[in-house]
Amino acid sequence: MIAGLEAIKDALHSGKALDRIYLDNQLRGSEQAAIKKLAAQFGVPVNYVPAQKLQSFNVGNHGGCIAQIARVQYQNLQDIISFVVEKGEVPLLLILDGITDIRNIGGIARTAWCCGVHAIIIPDRGVGALNDDAILTSAGALEEIPVCRVNSLMKAVDELHMNGIKVFASEMTASKCIYDCDFTVPAAIVMGSEEKGVYPALLKVCDENISIPMKNNFESLNVSVATGMILYEVMKQRDL
Known part of the structure; x- marks a missing residue:
């Protein structure tokens, strides 16, 4: 897992393959919009989930955004x-x-x-x-x-x-x-x-x-x- 908006943006820009991104469905603002745009650019699905779902991953300091690293390298x-x-x-x-x-x-x-x-x-x-x-x-x-x-x-x-x-x-x-x-x-x-x-x-x-x-x-x-x-x-x- 990768926790936090900045860490996820860095991962996407560095070419790391992500399986999907989980966003707190109450999250708003420019950072959320930026992640959505980047996810679309890199073809990563975004799941909007309640805060309880994010807590279940047991990852600290996520700021309402967690990404799952892909085990498979997806091809075009x-x-x-x-x-x-x-x-x-x-x-x-x-x-x-x-x-x-x-x-x-x-x-x-x-x-x-x-x-x-x-x-x-x-x-x-x-x-x-x-x-x-x-x-x-x-x-x-x-x-x-x-x-x-x-x-x-x-x-x-x-x-x-x-x-x-x-x-x-x-x-x-x-x-x-x-x-x-x-x-x-x-x-x-x-x-x-x-x-x-x-x-x-x-x-x-x-x-x-x-x-x-x-x-x-x-x-x-x-x-x-x-x-x-x-x-x-x-x-x-x-x-x-």
């Missing part, structure tokens, strides 16, 4: 795509929408790294923190695979489309089975939470909705397991 999405293409490889990206369980995120990262995913794309809000526990659960994969944090998954899909990348959304009621999809093209796979699935508006901008066949009807598969099934089908098609 376009830079990753360009790097992959320049290497002569076919892009494969994974988008996580609303997945909050860090055990699932860790498991997904392990499988993604093993299956040759070039980057994981996450939103700046509504996703589990990529903290020490997530990295431990991933067996270190989150320190290997690039992670791109974006302020809008919808805009990220637009950027993927502009780069000629087809976006598939995993949706258990979709009529198209993963075995009938062509994953040899530049592709991104969207995985949603087990409870809510992929956000409806995000589904609409994806190119195809795909499903995993099941012998018996059930509410849903574990999202980490489902991701593994899809990624191994992608790997099988690309390696044949």
